[in-house]
Amino acid sequence: MRFRLALGFAALLCIGTIAHASTVTLSTNDASVVSQLGKAGQGWWSLDTPNILTNTNYITGTSPNVSPGVDFSYRSFFTFDLSNPVLQGQTITGAKLKLQAFVGTGYNDGGLISFFDVNTSVSVLNHTVGIAPLAIWNDLGSGVSYGTGTAGSPSQPVDFHPTDILDFQLNSAAIADLNNAIGNGLFSIGATKALREIFSSSGANGNQQLVLEVSPAVPEPSTWAMLLIGFAGIGFMAYRRNKMALQAA
Numbered sequence: 001m002r003f004r005l006a007l008g009f010a011a012l013l014c015i016g017t018i019a020h021a022s023t024v025t026l027s028t029n030d031a032s033v034v035s036q037l038g039k040a041g042q043g044w045w046s047l048d049t050p051n052i053l054t055n056t057n058y059i060t061g062t063s064p065n066v067s068p069g070v071d072f073s074y075r076s077f078f079t080f081d082l083s084n085p086v087l088q089g090q091t092i093t094g095a096k097l098k099l100q101a102f103v104g105t106g107y108n109d110g111g112l113i114s115f116f117d118v119n120t121s122v123s124v125l126n127h128t129v130g131i132a133p134l135a136i137w138n139d140l141g142s143g144v145s146y147g148t149g150t151a152g153s154p155s156q157p158v159d160f161h162p163t164d165i166l167d168f169q170l171n172s173a174a175i176a177d178l179n180n181a182i183g184n185g186l187f188s189i190g191a192t193k194a195l196r197e198i199f200s201s202s203g204a205n206g207n208q209q210l211v212l213e214v215s216p217a218v219p220e221p222s223t224w225a226m227l228l229i230g231f232a233g234i235g236f237m238a239y240r241r242n243k244m245a246l247q248a249a
Helices: 002-019 031-037 134-140 172-181 221-248
Strands: 022-027 042-045 061-067 070-081 090-100 113-117 145-149 165-169 186-193 209-216
Touching: 022 070, 031 070, 031 186, 042 134, 061 186, 070 134, 090 172, 113 172, 134 186, 145 165, 145 172, 172 186
Parallel strands: none
Antiparallel strands: 022 209, 042 070, 061 070, 070 186, 090 165, 090 209, 113 145, 113 186
């Protein structure tokens, strides 16, 4: 009897674990990120104007007519720590970026916001000093697409406020790369925007977030085998009990 109860409890425990799902929120301002980079893991690069190391503004897009006939274009990035212990043994099933709006002339212009994988090393990427090296500039705006979005359009304008949080759903390619990066340290996502800029004056907030939907990793074949053995054991014990009862009768 005790043996059957133990097997049944183990089986139910396995099933309950498989079904459980939750969310994990990572921030560019997590202590583990700041301790490694010396600042929040966010910023911009530009081919048109130099940046400084301590600037965590993540302006994205083009600022027109900064001076007569001169435009400045920016590409941004966001760095998160995928070595967070809460991710161990988990599978990421969904992901979205949550970015504070601040201000910009590009809200409601319909320009596409695009997110990409980043191959530049985290330390080099976050050392935002001077004009962007061409390799970093290209890296932030090309490669594996992680998804796209918009921040309003001329036909459907939205009344944006500086404190609004914009949600951008990431695609299956991003989810696959995120799963492969669990436990491997810092992970970056690049961003570009067509037409005018958004997220201007954003250096005041180092708390951009990556919200992950997670569930326990798919059990190893040995786990499934143990589960099946448990069910078989329960069935065998029930069969043996019934057989003995019939013989006694």
